[in-house]
Amino acid sequence: MRASVRWLAELSGVDVGGAEMAERLTRAGIEVERVHVRGRLENIVIAYVRAVRPHPARQRLSVVEVYDGTSSHTVVCGAPNVPPPGGRVVLARPGARLPSGLVIEVRDIGGVRSEGMLCSESELDLGPDADGIIVIGGVGGANPGTAASDALWVETEVLELSVTPNRPDALGHVGLARELAVAFGVPFRPPRPEPPPPCEALPAEDGRHWHVRIEAPERCARYAAALVPNVRVGPSVDWLRYRLHALGMRPISNVVDATNLVLLEWGHPIHAFDADRLEGDGVVVRRARPGESLVTLDGVQRTLCDDDLVIADGARPVALAGVMGGQDSGVTASTRHVLLEVAWFDPRSIRRTARRHALHTEASHRFERGVDRTAVPVVLARALERLTAMASGRPVPSWIDAHPRPEPSRRIVLRPSRARRLLGLDLDTGGMRDRLEALGCTVQPAPVTAEEERLEVTAPGWRPDLQREVDLVEELARVEGYDRIPSSVPAVRPSALGSPPRVRVERRLLEAAAGVGLLEAIHLSFVSRRDLERCRLAVPAVELANPLGEEQSLLRPSLLPGLVGAAARAARRQVESVAFFELGRTFQPAAERSGAPVERAILALLLHGRRGAWIGPGDPVDFHDAAGRLQAIVETAVGARLELRLAEDAEHEVPFLHPRRAAGAWLDGSRVGWAGELHPDLLREWELGAAAYAELDVEELVRWAERRGTSRATIPPRTPAVRRDVALLVAESVQAGQLARALREAAGPLCESVEPFDLFRDERMGADRKSLAFRLTYRHPEQTLTDLEVDAVHARAVQAVVQAYGAVVR
């Protein structure tokens, strides 16, 4: 919404300039985003034409002698409408700066020295007309030398407003002026034109009698119509065209411009029909019949549905009510008689229709926010006044006021003490009353029987947002100024419950993940089908009904695509080694068709390139880098040790991982995640080097942490430990964990731990063979073990794995 500072000053009597207005309106909750300061037009003056002759060298150019009150200038002009001597034009003298930024200079044009420029409306940004220069008509007024900004109608300051949807009143200058008057504490007296007396039928010159019938009163509470015969359609006067132009509307014709002027003044849309183009003798407000169609003013043929409200004549729909008029019933250059409409349509209905037809218009914008149905007579009277003045119409001295649903009275009880408590502001009751009255409310004290002081407030029609007590409380604060609300820090009562465990676990995971050297990444939750396929994720995903595009059509079922994409982007930017983690939600379609998707918080990590060595390149990352970090994160965060078990059916369970180099991460018998190297096909697809990935189901971890509760301390033993090492040569397929478990079991209760400490491969041992060395720790809880005792147990343990796994002791 744009507003003219000049107009606001006229209406409100507050003439403080745009900046101050902007400040005060913004503080009152009507945000002014910008103050446009428009052309000052310095060095641009009115001039007389003294002589006109054709340019000696250039066709279509003329050489014009003009007199600006002090001296003569020769100007070369290309406009087709240079007036004969005596005509008045607008001269930009050398040094003048046009709104476009162009600075006028003395120039040689085809051998003629041109000492300025004769300006069009468009060049001065006054109006849209660029076809010819401004020629000032009429007599009197501007003498040569008068500054153009004094002689012409210039809207020097225009406010660009961002009006919240609860304030339809602020979509018109009258409403804005009222806010200004309240803010500056001056009485507000809007124009109050009186409508003619109402009647049942409007007599037209052709003998018809116009009627209005409302068949859908739930959608149209009020419909006023008046007939303006014998208009003369033509361009509007300059000031009106300039004003509309400055406020972002296109001047069309005096009839349409007059209705738009009233729209901008009152915030109430008005429609003008060409009465001769309506069939029958009346208009009907009704719902469209399914299949009916209408060509709207923008030339688009629209198929209507039963939920669309239309204005129809005797034969067909002639307007999409409250949204846009029909093309073949609108005012044209040849229109003689105008039927004016001022109505109130149901906001919800208008909004649905506007959205359905993707038609956002000045009218729908206001109707869907709610216009003032009590203002219909005044708005109609104002429109008649304007049309009479601007299109020489002589209105039929009556109007039709079809008003099936008067506005229900909104009587709101305000308890001043409640207002004071809610705002923390000490306002006296009398002051409250004054403020509400200034806003247009009527205020009466409630019956004295009430225990508490109460005011009975009736909100004005232009404020549909005032529905209940709390809305009035806001008005009081708004008028008083939010700045006056004091500051007090409340004593927050802490809850016994506190935050859920998940919040704490997630926080610790985040810190632990950063602690093991990972950069946190945060990706959008959207993913494309193609990227899922490129990540070998053949899983169902939640689809959006209205995605922004194919690339963002699904909700991610895994964090992998985001992380792989980030690694690939980094590699393209010459960062070949990265270590990322992400903690975010994944989405899986609900089990039953219509249920909510299953959201799971997942922590995933991706390592790409080489492991950080102290100095030097380091080795390519592998399974153990990912697995180790996952274990470290979980152990740091919740004190749990993940156990990694070779994935048995990796092709199906984790097709994005290398089938031989993937493992499930287990915690107390449940699988809570995965770790592995990324599948070679995936690496090729994304042009990545070595990459390892791990993920963890945070929900499972939270559940585990809750189940476990607080961990119990292990009291360190007092007896000394005895250590024995063994190196075993085994087949490549034998896992360290298997050997360790077998050793531990065979060694019995004296064996406290079995830890691998060396892994060695050598051609001399044969392919598919490896040497694994373990350190076994023996301890008796109460006694000191002797070497002899330990040797016997250890030998038994070693013998057992030698037999079970065909191991050779090295």
Next chain:
Amino acid sequence: MREGDPTRLFDEGLARVEGEYEAAFAAALDEPALRAAAARYIGPNGELTQLLRQVGSLPAESRRAYGARANTLRQRVEHAFEQALAQLRERERRRALDVAPVDPTLPGRWPRPGRLHPTRRALLDVVDVFTSMGFDVADGPEVDRAEYNFDRLGFPPDHPATDMHDSFFVRGGEADRLMLRTHTSTIQVREMMRRRPPLAVVAPGVVYRRDDDATHSPMFFQIEGFLVDRDVSMADLRGVLTVFGERLFGAGTPLRLRPSYFPFVEPGAEADLGCTFCRPWEQPAGARPDCRVCKGSGWLEILGCGMIHPVVFENVGIDPETWTGFAFGMGIDRIAMLRHGIPSIRMLFDNDPRLLGSL
């Protein structure tokens, strides 16, 4: 054995020890060698120790003199050992200290540093401010019903108030009007239905709106906060937000409330903090007209807030006559951008390790 033999052997023993020990100690190159040398004389089986044990078997008249001589010698050996040990340690200490200086410009021996995302850090910092004031943290689903995102918050049906919340809907979720939440206020509704007042909760999370241009991302972070208790007033709202602004951006950071409209609060307000970039409240000249962060206004629009609308209380079964409260919601990404000078929200979701590693 003749009577004179013990004293002679004793003499010889003492003379041998006396003649050897200094050279032996001097020859020891390290502490173990020195201790071994000392043990040869004064250890449990050392020569001098054994001689001392034999004093009792010497003739009575010479016992005293020999005992005194042996003891004196033992003291000298011990003293010499202590001295040699001290010298040796001093030498070792010097050696330990006299090494080439370290090169501290080499990287520390730790694979690579890790970092939390700038948005995450901003989010955790904001959460910390409120938890320190006694607020709990809550979360809720990102895909939620329109009922929680709009209806129970008092958004009128078919109302332009939803224009700011251009929503993503889930295919197949039409029956429940399943959508991606457009704000974290869904959690306000859910928490107020789950728990009874008094309530003090903050709820951070991602939200989604169908905006995608240079200054908007279709996903961004928000934090919702609300306090419900008896007699909570707008002054309390100002107080809590003032503390928040000061904790996050420094003591003295001013807060300004401006009337605004959100369907679920009344009175509703937009809260501005003094521009944290040009800090006009610390400058005699006020806001810098050319400040590119606040565009010369001196204020940054930071959050929307207000007193919880009674209709919201009614929609969740809380009596608005007994309980009042305030709520606020703010974007987190913008705070991260302000803090670190990140020019575009889209950079926050690009995850360029060069950017993330620099923060």
